[in-house]
Amino acid sequence: MNKSKLKLLLDILISYIKIGAFTFGGGYAMIPLIQREAVEKHHWVTDDDILEIISIAESTPGPFAINSATFIGYRVCGFWGSFCATFGVVLPSYVIITLIAYLLRSFLEIQVVQYAFWGIRAGVLALILKAFVTMFKKAKKGVVAYVAMSLAFLLAVFTEMKVIFIVIICAIIGLVASLIAERREKQ
Numbered sequence: 001m002n003k004s005k006l007k008l009l010l011d012i013l014i015s016y017i018k019i020g021a022f023t024f025g026g027g028y029a030m031i032p033l034i035q036r037e038a039v040e041k042h043h044w045v046t047d048d049d050i051l052e053i054i055s056i057a058e059s060t061p062g063p064f065a066i067n068s069a070t071f072i073g074y075r076v077c078g079f080w081g082s083f084c085a086t087f088g089v090v091l092p093s094y095v096i097i098t099l100i101a102y103l104l105r106s107f108l109e110i111q112v113v114q115y116a117f118w119g120i121r122a123g124v125l126a127l128i129l130k131a132f133v134t135m136f137k138k139a140k141k142g143v144v145a146y147v148a149m150s151l152a153f154l155l156a157v158f159t160e161m162k163v164i165f166i167v168i169i170c171a172i173i174g175l176v177a178s179l180i181a182e183r184r185e186k187q
């Protein structure tokens with residue numbers, strides 16, 4: 001790898017470390033910083049490119065900030081550019097969360113902090129239950145839905161099966177049920 005490519009990779013890494021470190025409020029808050037670094041300061045991409053990359057990053061699975069960093073890094077310097085941009089945008093959050101976790105361990109011994117976490121857990125549980133009730137009210141109900149829901153609950157609570165497999169099983173149940181219902185309608 002020549003010196004100019006190494007300097008470019010270092011520039012990508014440093015730019016995305018700055019973007020990751022100084023942006024609060026999620027991926028969309030990063031758009032102005034990404035635009036300033038990638039378009040105005042370094043001229044890696046154009047404003048039109050940024051719009052396309054934002055559209056692609058929004059429509060692909062995963063966090064918007066990481067997707068956009070990966071796309072811009074790849075466009076600028078291939079695989080290693082993609083790696084440096086993605087690593088750079090993730091690194092500040094990782095370091096901050098690691099430090100908070102380290103400091104939090106020492107605070108967990110304090111009784112007031114334990115009570116606060118019990119309250120937080122109760123609040124999170126309430127939010128999950130509200131989401132469940134809202135989704136339950138809107139979902140189509142029938143025998144198959146109740147069987148899938150009961151099976152998912154039993155598998156999640158009483159086995160060590162990974163959630164992704166439970167979701168796949170329920171998806172298969174729903175797909176088979178809809179195929180059977182479709183065949184019945186045709187007959």
